[in-house]
């Protein structure tokens with residue numbers, strides 16, 4: 207039997223390894239996601255006209271319920287990055303991270319060792335926050 211590494215943990219969120227179904231421990235901070243194209247908002251349920259008008263007014267839109275985060279799985283014995291979405295009922299959806307989504311994240315270091323997305327940090331002067339299909343707020 208393997209010794210569990212003792213790591214500080216706050217209350218565990220109900221986030222499980224999609225392969226093993228076991229709890230996984232966060233090993234990174236949350237890297238927030240931003241939309242900078244109308245299609246990013248449409249993908250998340252915003253209507254076409256609304257998405258276009260929002261992107262005409264704001265350079266980036268913070269996606270409040272989605273982020274990228276790395277987790278350690280005991281069974282996998284490795285760290286894995288996931289695209290996390292917090293759902294209405296306080297559960298979480300874990301997905302593989304599509305290549306282009308890295309470009310929408312803040313402060314992520316690519317596996318190539320290159321920092322990315324400084325673009326988003328530069329353009330945050332005019333931005334708003336999108337919390338779901340009906341619901342967005344100014345920040």
Ligand SMILES: [Zn+2]
Pocket residue numbers: 223224225226227279280281282283
């Ligand atoms: Zn696993």
